[in-house]
Amino acid sequence: MLKHGHTGPEAGPRPWQQRAYTIIFLSDTPAGRGFDVALIGTILLGVVLAVLDSFDGIVGPLEQGLQGLEWLVTGLFTLEYGWRLACVRRPSRYVLSFWGLVDLAALLPGYLALLFPGAIFLSAIRILRILRIFQVLNLAGYLGAEWHLVSTLWHSRQRILVFLLSLSTLICLMGTLIFVIEGPEHGFTSIPTGMYWAVITVTTVGYGDLVPHSVLGKLLACLVMLVGYAIIAVPSGLVTAKVVGQQLNDQRRCGGCGHQGHAADARFCRRCGSALPLPQGRRASDRAASHSADQETH
Amino acid sequence: MLKHGHTGPEAGPRPWQQRAYTIIFLSDTPAGRGFDVALIGTILLGVVLAVLDSFDGIVGPLEQGLQGLEWLVTGLFTLEYGWRLACVRRPSRYVLSFWGLVDLAALLPGYLALLFPGAIFLSAIRILRILRIFQVLNLAGYLGAEWHLVSTLWHSRQRILVFLLSLSTLICLMGTLIFVIEGPEHGFTSIPTGMYWAVITVTTVGYGDLVPHSVLGKLLACLVMLVGYAIIAVPSGLVTAKVVGQQLNDQRRCGGCGHQGHAADARFCRRCGSALPLPQGRRASDRAASHSADQETH
């Protein structure tokens, strides 16, 4: 099963390590929450800088200001990285963890830019760190319901795999067919190009950079579009069914034994006999949704 | 909680203010309903005029006729605005309210056009007033079921926020990647342009003004399309689950003990034995939309 909540490395043994660890890796103290806010702020600043960096026309003092801010962000990221290294029990394990690699990827570009000036993509890598926001939200318990949905979908992973396999097969066959039918003179230069067209068509994106010109090709295109129209219903149906099921199951939970799924008019838990909370319709309905969210996180 | 129904400002103390207020702000008298119809008519006329105004080729007497009608609409809006100002208890509060600002925005263009002739966008602002139609419908009780759906979705606001955050992150990352891969020579002149492409692709709109040309870019495009194909299921699933849940919950509620979830053909509450209200199919069908499921069985 997928787990959620705190899954970071352990804190080091010394008291200052414990204290720093609480601030950096956890978010249940005011200092920890403050650190989270500062971290998200710095990450967003880094994203804005990467975006501004991508524009060609910025020159003069403005460019130098941006440069300065970039060094600030790189400095803050480096400080944080060192701090994280210092307070965990096994630094190597943090360095090689997913978040450790993301953190490293976010500060390296600043230094590599000294060696390879003008490498615009270096700055862009930093944008990866935006993923940290999800970890912060997860620590703060905001992602509880989402993890639950993801783990419910995980139960359908076999069905999802079969769906993806069918989609891939369809794209392979249709891409090959359109390549055979239309050929290089209409832009379908190879089977992979045909597959690219099949993806564009079956997902109903329809850029229009590759379109069939022959009658047979147009017939095939119609078929692919209608099939795409039909199978878009499959992922939609899977997710909807899960959300509906989740909604029906999470309605009421026994305070005594924790079991869910009681009928809307049951007054006692059918497992342990404790009195059940009143149905949602009679509570302050304001709290209903957040309540079910809370239940999931505890 | 979101509230609906009458949420306007209070009426002034004098009798004529009370009377005028009932006509303008409420719609439970024949005069009030007549005012609403006239208001919607004037608004739609204003919209038609703004649309006609946007055409370049209208000249001569036709143009002068339009001008005349525009002055008529502006006059009517001004009259209505003054009337509203006169009959509320605190005019300043109305002026600064959402609807007060919309009303002002609808009549100002007519006067500003004297100062800045040819400013085509001024006339277009008036189209904003079309929103008033929703307020009129709300007063008339037509939006009840919709407010209920919106407030049910409001319970999922945390999940919607997480969905939007994930979508934004995906768009940021994909926009950056396509900018790094394709670069300015294929039209991806900056990271925001890349993000614009990512939005076009992930929502399956696919204008085709920006398309990847390199093999890596095409692979990324396929990934973005398939991901877009998958996550379109999420908002769909959320709304569907809410509508299904609403349909199941709203079926019938016992007048005696308040319990819901009675079967469509039950005549007595299975909890307290009180007679249940008749299923919807047998009530005035006007109110049918909010509890529709029952009718199907008869």
Add this chain to the structure above:
Amino acid sequence: MLKHGHTGPEAGPRPWQQRAYTIIFLSDTPAGRGFDVALIGTILLGVVLAVLDSFDGIVGPLEQGLQGLEWLVTGLFTLEYGWRLACVRRPSRYVLSFWGLVDLAALLPGYLALLFPGAIFLSAIRILRILRIFQVLNLAGYLGAEWHLVSTLWHSRQRILVFLLSLSTLICLMGTLIFVIEGPEHGFTSIPTGMYWAVITVTTVGYGDLVPHSVLGKLLACLVMLVGYAIIAVPSGLVTAKVVGQQLNDQRRCGGCGHQGHAADARFCRRCGSALPLPQGRRASDRAASHSADQETH
């Protein structure tokens, strides 16, 4: 409520009228069913002819063959029209009914083509008659479940109207905004053109014939796309909820009193105590779907 089944005009009084009426307007005799098959065949031949007619390159003997077939179809349609006129009680009522107008529209082009040769669209009008297929299917009882779904959606007509009104307002506002932002130099020549762009974008069709060029226009486009992405969930949710509700309610019907909605494991009707039919999973499941369809129509 929407009604379905036979809604045609009444038969005339004489025996041969009754007999002809049974053949032409009903389909519960072998002759009536044979007539239906011949009618659908002739309609499809007419459609194929209209399609072939639209090609420019058909000349010589092939063209003359097509011409001959067209006269045959026109002749058959005329014969049928006369027959229908002859056997109904009040011919004028049939002529002015929806189907009467469709039937007339299908045979007129053949004669008008003598007066206005080369009027290609005349032949195309005949394609309208394809709608008759639905009437035949309806008579044969094939549309029962569909009428039921349509009539269920009819219960949500208020919600659908509010949805359409919101969509129209959104399209008006966004079309006006893009016209103000982009202006005629980027192809947005008037507010209606802007609205056309808004429809293309919000429905995620994305032809690409009109695209924003300014930064502000692109931002607006992103907003419209994401909103379109979100509200596509609304019609989807409405239809899905209705189909789910229909499925849950139609599961089992008491043979004694006709009530539906019994729990999956109930063995006796909770209304009249008769034994219930076994749940679907244990019947010959082949017949399950058509069986529930039958239930709806009786």
Add this chain to the structure above:
Amino acid sequence: MLKHGHTGPEAGPRPWQQRAYTIIFLSDTPAGRGFDVALIGTILLGVVLAVLDSFDGIVGPLEQGLQGLEWLVTGLFTLEYGWRLACVRRPSRYVLSFWGLVDLAALLPGYLALLFPGAIFLSAIRILRILRIFQVLNLAGYLGAEWHLVSTLWHSRQRILVFLLSLSTLICLMGTLIFVIEGPEHGFTSIPTGMYWAVITVTTVGYGDLVPHSVLGKLLACLVMLVGYAIIAVPSGLVTAKVVGQQLNDQRRCGGCGHQGHAADARFCRRCGSALPLPQGRRASDRAASHSADQETH
């Protein structure tokens, strides 16, 4: 009813035929599973070769290496084909079966390429054999739940047919209308071209190779887009309702009396009192999905 599981031809009478049959046609022995893996590997190699073959620029030693690999794949396919022929009771029945034709289509191109060199499409035919993967997965029991969903949709075949018929009629009518409105000077050269445009528009693909230019044509396009937006909800609703229904019905089935629909936390059948199997969440969740598939098939 649709059947699934082993539906191949029967084995021949001799012991070595029985043994070979078990390996090739079944997958419940280690050797059978090994054969399946090798078969899928060879098929994927064939697909990769067909894809590489479609590129124009591959010459020299690389081309010769590909040629060699292609002969290897053709050889392996021939060997397998012969083996299959040898061990079934009635070879002619296998040859004319769906899979027999697919297998033949996959090895013929290799030999035909000797006669018609340069016929690029020959190699592409081999990609059809990718369908064999589904048969292998089916034998291994991976497709159980999918077959169940397909057979549930099969119950809605009448509704699906009516939907397809409505869609076809809509496409016919709209394609004819746009042809009449826009005509050949805007690219709508015939009614089928108009229908191709209607498919592109109604499925929200929107290539942009055919777009309306007249005001009336744009109005029609808006109508088609909005209708397409609405009716995309229908297949989505059908599939979702089926998945939801399947989820609700398949929750747990009593081993004693066969009744379904027990609550997730019930430990005993409410009908006969037998102990129920544990809920999915408490089993090794790895097997959960395939288990529910098993339940369906027994």
